[in-house]
Amino acid sequence: LAKTTQPISMDSYEGQEVNITCSHNNIATNDYITWYQQFPSQGPRFIIQGYKTKVTNEVASLFIPADRKSSTLSLPRVSLSDTAVYYCLLHTGKLIFGQGTTLQVKP
Amino acid sequence: DTEVTQTPKHLVMGMTNKKSLKCEQHMGHRAMYWYKQKAKKPPELMFVYSYEKLSINESVPSRFSPECPNSSLLNLHLHALQPEDSALYLCASSQTETAYGYTFGSGTRLTVV
Numbered sequence: 568l569a570k571t572t573q574p575i576s577m578d579s580y581e582g583q584e585v586n587i588t589c590s591h592n593n594i595a596t597n598d599y600i601t602w603y604q605q606f607p608s609q610g611p612r613f614i615i616q617g618y619k620t621k622v623t624n625e626v627a628s629l630f631i632p633a634d635r636k637s638s639t640l641s642l643p644r645v646s647l648s649d650t651a652v653y654y655c656l657l658h659t660g661k662l663i664f665g666q667g668t669t670l671q672v673k674p
Numbered sequence: 675d676t677e678v679t680q681t682p683k684h685l686v687m688g689m690t691n692k693k694s695l696k697c698e699q700h701m702g703h704r705a706m707y708w709y710k711q712k713a714k715k716p717p718e719l720m721f722v723y724s725y726e727k728l729s730i731n732e733s734v735p736s737r738f739s740p741e742c743p744n745s746s747l748l749n750l751h752l753h754a755l756q757p758e759d760s761a762l763y764l765c766a767s768s769q770t771e772t773a774y775g776y777t778f779g780s781g782t783r784l785t786v787v
Contacts, residue, residue, distance in 0.1 A: 608780075608783070609780050612778065613776060613777070661722060661730060662707075665716060
C-alpha cells in the first residue's frame with residue numbers, strides 16, 4: 568500500500584494561514600488524495616479530496632503538483648478551534664490512516 | 675440524517691464478559707466500517723462491510739465478531755477481550771466501498787478490566 572509522510576506536529580497562531588504538506592512518492596494512478604481532521608475523542612471528519620491541481624471548498628484548499636508525489640492542505644486564517652490532528656490519506660478502496668499532523672493553534 | 679450514531683459512548687467490561695457495540699446510519703450508505711484507535715495513534719481498520727456482506731477482515735482476532743443485520747446497522751460483538759483491547763472503537767460509513775468521504779461516528783470508548 569502507498570504510504571504518506573507528513574510532519575508530526577505544527578504550531579501556528581490565530582489568524583495565520585497554515586500549510587501542511589504530505590509526501591506520497593509511490594502514489595498510484597487510481598489514488599485520490601484525501602484529508603481528514605480529528606478532534607480528541609471524536610471520529611475523523613472528512614475535509615477535502617483531490618486528484619490533481621487545486622481543489623477548494625468552504626473549509627480548506629488542496630494543492631497537488633503535476634507529478635502528484637506530494638500535496639499541501641491549506642487552512643486559511645486558523646482559529647483556536649482548528650487545533651486538531653490532520654491526516655493525509657491515499658484512497659484506493661479501503662481508507663488507511665498514517666500518523667497525522669497535530670496542529671496546535673495558539674492565541 | 676447525516677450522522678453515524680454509535681452506542682454506547684462508554685463501556686467498561688471484564689475479560690470474561692460478552693458485550694456488543696452498535697452503529698447506525700440512515701444515509702443510505704451501503705458500506706460500513708469498524709476502526710480501532712489507541713491513544714495518540716491513528717485509527718486502524720478492522721472490518722469492512724459492503725452491501726451487508728463482510729468484504730475485508732484485517733486479520734482481527736476472533737474475540738471481535740462483526741455483524742451487519744441490515745443496511746443501516748453494524749454491530750461488533752466482543753468476547754473474552756484483553757486489557758490491551760481497550761481503545762476507542764469507531765464506526766464509519768460511505769456510499770459504497772469505493773466511494774470517497776467516509777462519515778465517522780464519535781466512537782465507543784472501551785475499557786477492559
